[in-house]
Amino acid sequence: MPQSSQSIPSSMTAVLQSDYGDIDVYRTGAVAVPVPGPGQVLVRVRATSLHADIWHAMRGEPRILRLMGGGFVRPNQPIPGTDLAGEVAATGPDVDVFRLGDRVFGQALGWNLWRNGGTCAEYAAVDAVRLERIPQGIGFPEAAATATSGQIVLQNLPLEPVVDGCRVLVHGAAGCVGSLAVQIAKARGAVVTAVDLPPKLDSLRAIGADQVIDGSNVDPTEGSVRYDVVFDVLGIHPLGRWRRVLEPTGHYILIGHDQYGSCRRTVLGSIPKMLSLALQAPFVSQKVLVSPPKLAEPPLKMLARWLESGAVAPQIDSVLALDQLPQAMRRLERNEVNGRIVFAP
Numbered sequence: 001m002p003q004s005s006q007s008i009p010s011s012m013t014a015v016l017q018s019d020y021g022d023i024d025v026y027r028t029g030a031v032a033v034p035v036p037g038p039g040q041v042l043v044r045v046r047a048t049s050l051h052a053d054i055w056h057a058m059r060g061e062p063r064i065l066r067l068m069g070g071g072f073v074r075p076n077q078p079i080p081g082t083d084l085a086g087e088v089a090a091t092g093p094d095v096d097v098f099r100l101g102d103r104v105f106g107q108a109l110g111w112n113l114w115r116n117g118g119t120c121a122e123y124a125a126v127d128a129v130r131l132e133r134i135p136q137g138i139g140f141p142e143a144a145a146t147a148t149s150g151q152i153v154l155q156n157l158p159l160e161p162v163v164d165g166c167r168v169l170v171h172g173a174a175g176c177v178g179s180l181a182v183q184i185a186k187a188r189g190a191v192v193t194a195v196d197l198p199p200k201l202d203s204l205r206a207i208g209a210d211q212v213i214d215g216s217n218v219d220p221t222e223g224s225v226r227y228d229v230v231f232d233v234l235g236i237h238p239l240g241r242w243r244r245v246l247e248p249t250g251h252y253i254l255i256g257h258d259q260y261g262s263c264r265r266t267v268l269g270s271i272p273k274m275l276s277l278a279l280q281a282p283f284v285s286q287k288v289l290v291s292p293p294k295l296a297e298p299p300l301k302m303l304a305r306w307l308e309s310g311a312v313a314p315q316i317d318s319v320l321a322l323d324q325l326p327q328a329m330r331r332l333e334r335n336e337v338n339g340r341i342v343f344a345p
């Protein structure tokens with residue numbers, strides 16, 4: 001039976017993206033509150049976060065994203081944002097797992113995040129299967145900041161080899177994805193080496209990294225230590241170099257970071273890099289991961305458990321109003337953000 005709270009208005013405030021381009025494509029305006037369809041939940045959004053893929057959807061780059069559901073000339077979905085935390089305000093037909101008022105977090109989109117997901121708004125209609133209850137004691141900003149980055153980690157990092165005492169290296173470890181990879185590997189008992197830039201090395205020790213490397217000074221693909229897993233957020237070194245520090249049966253995982261345009265991969269982004277890895281994979285002894293690992297339970301459930309136990313605690317840079325998104329995006333582009341920027345609609 002569809003259910004809804006009495007107090008849902010007919011219109012809401014949202015960030016609206018009219019075109020692809022610079023931060024002036026955004027304005028804040030009023031639009032109709034979405035109606036949850038079958039299997040969907042209407043969430044009163046209390047927090048949503050800013051991350052690299054929202055930048056891609058703003059620019060419409062790499063251009064291939066326009067053919068991957070983003071919208072050819074302008075965004076198909078005008079409201080940016082992929083992750084959210086909030087309260088269930090209504091449920092559509094066929095939803096019986098959530099009740100009105102439940103505190104939930106999750107992601108509005110599935111595998112392809114190079115498009116707008118509609119969460120930078122007061123309300124968002126999201127498939128119930130993409131949501132999970134927020135554990136007691138965890139705030140909306142922390143939950144929203146974990147949903148997308150945490151799922152990216154779990155959709156790429158195979159957990160079976162990450163066991164007590166195994167050696168994991170995370171490259172780009174202080175970023176939103178990397179810092180959760182460090183914490184998840186630590187929660188599994190791994191010995192973690194974290195590589196990032198000097199201002200962030202102390203924060204990496206604070207989240208449990210056993211060893212930190214200044215990537216501006218030291219080449220992490222050289223040295224005598226051999227790793228069981230390399231989790232490479234940045235993708236600036238080729239596989240051949242990483243193999244020098246990987247165990248013969250180790251795992252290499254590439255996330256890939258286009259560095260807000262400075263890599264100039266404006267047409268295909270990291271896709272050629274991924275294809276090249278897939279072609280090399282059969283010819284190397286290490287496992288080069290090009291397909292998602294199988295998980296014993298849904299990633300959001302795991303993340304909720306780790307949030308509750310304190311094993312995962314995302315760093316929040318700031319909590320801002322929705323209309324501050326353009327300025328926040330500028331800070332993200334300039335690498336001035338320390339942790340996650342969260343919006344509270």
Ligand SMILES: NC(=O)c1ccc[n+]([C@@H]2O[C@H](COP(=O)([O-])OP(=O)(O)OC[C@H]3O[C@@H](n4cnc5c(N)ncnc54)[C@H](OP(=O)(O)O)[C@@H]3O)[C@@H](O)[C@H]2O)c1
Nearest residue numbers: 051052053148149172174175176177196197215257258335
């Ligand atoms: N975060 C998400 O939720 C999310 C969502 C969708 C997709 N992704 C994918 O994941 C990728 C990474 O996202 P992210 O949010 O984790 O990025 P991020 O926050 O920018 O993290 C990258 C980290 O690497 C550091 N770094 C830069 N150059 C380095 C070097 N030479 N050696 C060592 N460290 C270096 C950066 O430092 P500086 O900041 O000082 O440069 C930063 O701390 C994105 O490009 C995107 O494709 C992420």
